[in-house]
Amino acid sequence: MSIPDLKHMKRALSLARKGMGKTSPNPAVGCVIVKDGVVIGEGWHKKAGGPHAEIFALEMAGTAARNADVYVTLEPCCHSGKTPPCSEALIAAGVKRVFAAMADPNSKVNGNGFRALEKAGIITECGLMEDEARALNLAFIKHVTTGLPYVIYKCAMTLDGKIATFTGESRWISGAESRRFVHRLRSRCDGVMVGVDTIIADDPQLTVRHVRGKNPWRIIVDSTLRTPESVNVLSESLAQKTIIATTEQNPRVHLRYLQRGVSILVCRERNGKVDMEDMLKQLGERNIQSILLEGGSRVAGEALKQGLIDECIFFYAPKVIGSDGFSPLAITGISSMDKALIFTDVSVQKAGPDIIITARPEQP
Ligand code: AOF
Numbered sequence: 001m002s003i004p005d006l007k008h009m010k011r012a013l014s015l016a017r018k019g020m021g022k023t024s025p026n027p028a029v030g031c032v033i034v035k036d037g038v039v040i041g042e043g044w045h046k047k048a049g050g051p052h053a054e055i056f057a058l059e060m061a062g063t064a065a066r067n068a069d070v071y072v073t074l075e076p077c078c079h080s081g082k083t084p085p086c087s088e089a090l091i092a093a094g095v096k097r098v099f100a101a102m103a104d105p106n107s108k109v110n111g112n113g114f115r116a117l118e119k120a121g122i123i124t125e126c127g128l129m130e131d132e133a134r135a136l137n138l139a140f141i142k143h144v145t146t147g148l149p150y151v152i153y154k155c156a157m158t159l160d161g162k163i164a165t166f167t168g169e170s171r172w173i174s175g176a177e178s179r180r181f182v183h184r185l186r187s188r189c190d191g192v193m194v195g196v197d198t199i200i201a202d203d204p205q206l207t208v209r210h211v212r213g214k215n216p217w218r219i220i221v222d223s224t225l226r227t228p229e230s231v232n233v234l235s236e237s238l239a240q241k242t243i244i245a246t247t248e249q250n251p252r253v254h255l256r257y258l259q260r261g262v263s264i265l266v267c268r269e270r271n272g273k274v275d276m277e278d279m280l281k282q283l284g285e286r287n288i289q290s291i292l293l294e295g296g297s298r299v300a301g302e303a304l305k306q307g308l309i310d311e312c313i314f315f316y317a318p319k320v321i322g323s324d325g326f327s328p329l330a331i332t333g334i335s336s337m338d339k340a341l342i343f344t345d346v347s348v349q350k351a352g353p354d355i356i357i358t359a360r361p362e363q364p
């Protein structure tokens, strides 16, 4: 690997970043085509169903692509999905070498893209800046390899770790900058999830405001269908993109919600509640690749205990509300420090007056 190779792959990664959060269920991919040290083509995948990164870059390079080098953040595909295979387009253009940051974990590709290129005499190399490339597509990679969505849990609390006062009031703990951060996160996820108690207590809209971006699916975990029909997420404009995940315990009332255009997901039961793993599996089958879990404390505690959360984002506002406030995660019975849940990859940043801590739970 040479310095120019790194430079071109870095550029391909920054092109890929332009698509981040907009390409689901496809990955964000960037591509740079270089000849005699000069960049002659650039492209990135903009949205699912549209052309892949390589196709945009080839289009820009035109006939100059012959004998050129290609830097792409993901192994070129070799299957016909919604678009024709990129490997064939690269072969037809007569490129000389293809540097990919990582193999495509999609079982339809997974090495077959490289094999197709090599069969046509193209030199391939995989692994250049692989860690950076993986970080771009954590949700795609998890979903395509396990069928489950990538789950980010976020919660806003005071410095003493409370999410609401003893009266249940939680508006607003964190500041305006933190709220914008959350709305950007929402717009980049396929779904935003809360438990029914949060719906009853706060009546949130779960839409993207404060920033521009698409609204994700709204998912309510409601084992016995207690969601009041008058809440915001069931209003005429929001119901169509709302999913209630429930059990078979209350089948007679399904129709009332269905008539409003809400989707009902009937899940297996676990201790009388929605089995979270089964729910996530079914959401994955609907191509919901990433979920922002925003509470409440029972749903989040259960998901964390079961190892279903991939990433946590804790917002700390510089306030204290005391020991009768509510805790974010309903987990009890941890008797000694060696039974504590452990987090890794901890990073810290600020948003206005608040502190944001991002960390990964170690899986049980
Ligand atoms: C690439 N370059 O820019 C992207 C790739 O339905 P399709 O035709 O869009 O195919 C989707 C699959 O193609 C997706 O699951 C992933 O494996 C790969 N995405 N591949 O070479 C790209 N977006």
Ligand code: ZN
Residues within 6 Å of the ligand: 052, 053, 054, 076, 077, 078, 084, 085, 086, 087
């Ligand atoms: Zn492709």
